[in-house]
Amino acid sequence: MADTQTMVLSNGQSIYVPNVRFGVYHTTLPNVPNWHNESYYYYQQGQNPATFVDLSGYAAQCDAKGAYGNWNALYSAGQYLRTARDASYYDEGGAGKALIDDLSAHSVWLWGGWNDGGVFMIKTTNGRYHLAAFLQLYRDSYNQVIYHVNTMSSNNADGLSLSELSAVAFTSHETIDGFRSCDIDYLADGRYYKFFYDYVYSGGLPVDTQGILPDVTEAMAVSDYNGYLGVSFPARAWRSCNESGVANSDGWKQLGRDYSMVVPTGFNSVGGSIWDNAAIDGSQNPYANTGGADTNNGDPGSWPTDSDPVDFTDPDDQFATDAINSGFFTLYNPTKTEVKAFNDFLFSGITESMSATLKKLIADPLDYMIFISMCHFTPPSSGTGAIQFCGIDSGVTANIISKQMVTIPCGTLSLRGIGDDQDETNSFMSYEPYIKLSIFLPYIGTHELKVDDFMGGDITVVYYVDLLTGSCIAQIKSVRPARYYGDANLDNVVCSFTGNVYQNLPLTATDWRGLFSSVVQFAGGTVSMMGGNPVGGIATMASAVFSEKANVSRTGQIGANYGYMDHQKPFLILSRPKPNMPVGIETKTGFPTYEIKKIGMCSGYTEIDPATIYMDNFDNITDGECDMIKEILATGFVV
Amino acid sequence: MQGTFYVNKSDKRKIQKSITQIDSPSELHLLDNCSMINPTFKIADFAKYMDANYIYVDTLRRYYFINDIEFSQGFSLLHCTVDVLYTWRNAILDQSALITRSQSSFNTYLVDDKLCAENRETVRVKEFPDGFDENVQSFILCCVGNTQ
Numbered sequence: 171m172a173d174t175q176t177m178v179l180s181n182g183q184s185i186y187v188p189n190v191r192f193g194v195y196h197t198t199l200p201n202v203p204n205w206h207n208e209s210y211y212y213y214q215q216g217q218n219p220a221t222f223v224d225l226s227g228y229a230a231q232c233d234a235k236g237a238y239g240n241w242n243a244l245y246s247a248g249q250y251l252r253t254a255r256d257a258s259y260y261d262e263g264g265a266g267k268a269l270i271d272d273l274s275a276h277s278v279w280l281w282g283g284w285n286d287g288g289v290f291m292i293k294t295t296n297g298r299y300h301l302a303a304f305l306q307l308y309r310d311s312y313n314q315v316i317y318h319v320n321t322m323s324s325n326n327a328d329g330l331s332l333s334e335l336s337a338v339a340f341t342s343h344e345t346i347d348g349f350r351s352c353d354i355d356y357l358a359d360g361r362y363y364k365f366f367y368d369y370v371y372s373g374g375l376p377v378d379t380q381g382i383l384p385d386v387t388e389a390m391a392v393s394d395y396n397g398y399l400g401v402s403f404p405a406r407a408w409r410s411c412n413e414s415g416v417a418n419s420d421g422w423k424q425l426g427r428d429y430s431m432v433v434p435t436g437f438n439s440v441g442g443s444i445w446d447n448a449a450i451d452g453s454q455n456p457y458a459n460t461g462g463a464d465t466n467n468g469d470p471g472s473w474p475t476d477s478d479p480v481d482f483t484d485p486d487d488q489f490a491t492d493a494i495n496s497g498f499f500t501l502y503n504p505t506k507t508e509v510k511a512f513n514d515f516l517f518s519g520i521t522e523s524m525s526a527t528l529k530k531l532i533a534d535p536l537d538y539m540i541f542i543s544m545c546h547f548t549p550p551s552s553g554t555g556a557i558q559f560c561g562i563d564s565g566v567t568a569n570i571i572s573k574q575m576v577t578i579p580c581g582t583l584s585l586r587g588i589g590d591d592q593d594e595t596n597s598f599m600s601y602e603p604y605i606k607l608s609i610f611l612p613y614i615g616t617h618e619l620k621v622d623d624f625m626g627g628d629i630t631v632v633y634y635v636d637l638l639t640g641s642c643i644a645q646i647k648s649v650r651p652a653r654y655y656g657d658a659n660l661d662n663v664v665c666s667f668t669g670n671v672y673q674n675l676p677l678t679a680t681d682w683r684g685l686f687s688s689v690v691q692f693a694g695g696t697v698s699m700m701g702g703n704p705v706g707g708i709a710t711m712a713s714a715v716f717s718e719k720a721n722v723s724r725t726g727q728i729g730a731n732y733g734y735m736d737h738q739k740p741f742l743i744l745s746r747p748k749p750n751m752p753v754g755i756e757t758k759t760g761f762p763t764y765e766i767k768k769i770g771m772c773s774g775y776t777e778i779d780p781a782t783i784y785m786d787n788f789d790n791i792t793d794g795e796c797d798m799i800k801e802i803l804a805t806g807f808v809v
Numbered sequence: 810m811q812g813t814f815y816v817n818k819s820d821k822r823k824i825q826k827s828i829t830q831i832d833s834p835s836e837l838h839l840l841d842n843c844s845m846i847n848p849t850f851k852i853a854d855f856a857k858y859m860d861a862n863y864i865y866v867d868t869l870r871r872y873y874f875i876n877d878i879e880f881s882q883g884f885s886l887l888h889c890t891v892d893v894l895y896t897w898r899n900a901i902l903d904q905s906a907l908i909t910r911s912q913s914s915f916n917t918y919l920v921d922d923k924l925c926a927e928n929r930e931t932v933r934v935k936e937f938p939d940g941f942d943e944n945v946q947s948f949i950l951c952c953v954g955n956t957q
Contacts, residue, residue: 495955497954497955498953498954499951499952499953499954500951500952500953500954500955501949501950501951502948502949502950502951502952503947503948503949503950504948504950505948506948508948509948509950512950538952538953538954539950539951539952539953540951540952540953541949541950541951542948542949542950542951543948543949544946544947544948544949545941545946545947545949546941546942546943546945546946546947547941547942547945547947548945548947549947549949557950557952558952558954558955559952561954568950571949578939578940578941579939580937580938580939580940581937581938581939581940582937582938583935583937596917596918597917597918598917598918598919598920598921599924601918604926612940612941613941631937631940633940633941637949638951640949671941672949737943738940738941738942738943739936739937739938739939739940739941740936740937740940741934741935741936741937742934742935742936742937743932743933743934744932744933744934744935745930745931745932745933746930746931747926747927747928747929747930747931748926748927748929748930748931749924749925749926749927750925750926750927751924751925756912757912759910759923760910760911760912760915761910761911761912761915761916761917761919761921762909762910762915762916762919762920762921763908763909763910763911763914763915763916763919764907764908764909764916764919765907765908765914765916766905766906766907766908767905767906767908767914768902768903768904768905769901769902769903769904769905769906769908770902770903771914772908772911772912772913772914773912773913774911774912774913775910775911775912776908776910776911776912776913777908777909777910777911778906778907778908778909779906779907779909781907782906782907783904783905783906784904785904786904787900787903788897788900789900790870791893791897792845792846794845794846795845795846795891795893795897798846798891798893799893799894799897799901802822802893802894803901803906806822806910807822807823807824807894808820808822808823808824809824809825809902809913
């Protein structure tokens, strides 16, 4: 592997380092308030490569090395390239105002695209008044390890040499997965500092992902780079440009600028690569965050962060074909008046001739009435039509239901940490077991939900009702953005519950068959009605028919459907114990940190795990005094 | 050995102490059979240092809290305890360690077992904006056969 060597950082980690140097640039910065992240692109597809990178130095060097032709070749081959500058800074906005004296007093903007790891090497030759605070704030905000390298031998053009890199005091817990060359600038009155770094960005090549890195210090066909599309490698890799690079077969020539890359061992390529021989150093944390971004609070492992979206049932697809209009039954949505009229038709208006007709048509007329129910929604209608009973037009017109399945959206509630109605309070107390979350679903009941599925996002409930049976299913969906690096975006139906929305009405039934038999046997009479417990009562008929004394039964379950009497909208019930937090408690006990860092980077009340401190470089100290220090640091002290 | 006397107004648990020197350093004598951690110093003229509660001993290269003072004829005995925090403050501040609790840098999503909560629960109810409508009472009638 040409121009590359292995070195061991002060944290014991082995890394490959191309034999190039880190470079940095200065720029003039705008003065705008608060956090800002900027990206500048200096060359894109369609632009004249001659204008590639209008920063001073780039174009000149390209020109000097005759590199235009190379860039043109890449461009012609569809491998357009561009460079980018990303910058981030915080500005109080007030002249003369102190910057970041109180870290907790300022809200911090997080820019998702920035949370992709890396180690910033900050090169300054003088310690500014608020620099340490700025670094801390930035580190806290972006979870990135930032080192202030103030021992660089020179400024912009030279960058950080290998010896300087090896001198950086990395702490043992840190796994370095890459470096960004960057610089920090500041306004004269100390109102802001700004990070920025440049990198070569190629829209045609894989960027902004993690993992595998080809050796860009060697000549390689662009098609080979494309071969890495599937294995992904970080954008920062493309900052590797060796001034002495050799043009490859496709005209790729590493730019004559002091970009660099560092690749940790263990980042092996799929299908073999130049890193195949990389060994995992035994001193490394085998559970380090493979995502690489949350360097100091990493996920111990590599739990996948993707989550497939699972949407609500799509009624247009799933219920495109239903039983409506199949010919076997018809669903009506009559008004109460129409129900009454139909009832009158059934029990008062059947004539002798009708009875004869019925006898011809059916053996059991009541089989023609499947059910009658009530519900608290309006079913979809395709118009009106006469209610047909036993093939006879009842003369009663009612709405005809057009679909078997009905969707009843219940809306969305937010469980985000926004405004006064804040459920996600940015603390562990917003989650189980401290918060309990239940949902009341009409016709279903109250069910406990898993808080983690919903907290920090939106919860939506949709009912699907089968009008043929009254069965319903309530689907509950969570739309919750990733809450921390490595978290998954949830856009999923996470649970569903079932019930029945119908309030079934009683029908008299079982002896209709006999009843109608009597009607036919005693021609000239009209249909009569059940004796003991008449629902309607048929008006006039022969006494013989009355003597049939049909028994009454209820085929439809009167159905203890309490849901019909209950609340008709879902609601959430959140409960949590009332925290008792004295004012100023943070100065007395602090809050949990669980982070390895220099004690000097803390302020105020602090506790440490005494087993994690090594009493190195404590001059003239006895063992008893070491124990005293550990005991004090463990029980609480003030920095 | 020389002792420099101070008034210390800072809590023992603070690494950085707010100390004010009193007068010029004075000669001290270490009593026999005492330890480095809890030494006793003999001083001839403590009167001018009566406000002092803190002392730096150059020979021992340590700062000490003055725990108690015994007065005898012509001299005073200062019973002291070493202030390990201030003595090695720079080395301590430069050490990396697992910070378990902090006032300045913390993760509020870590469970805090020191947080106290009342036994009373706050219960909130949030109703969804839509759903079934109690003002709608529809009949559903199902009959066998087609309408036509």
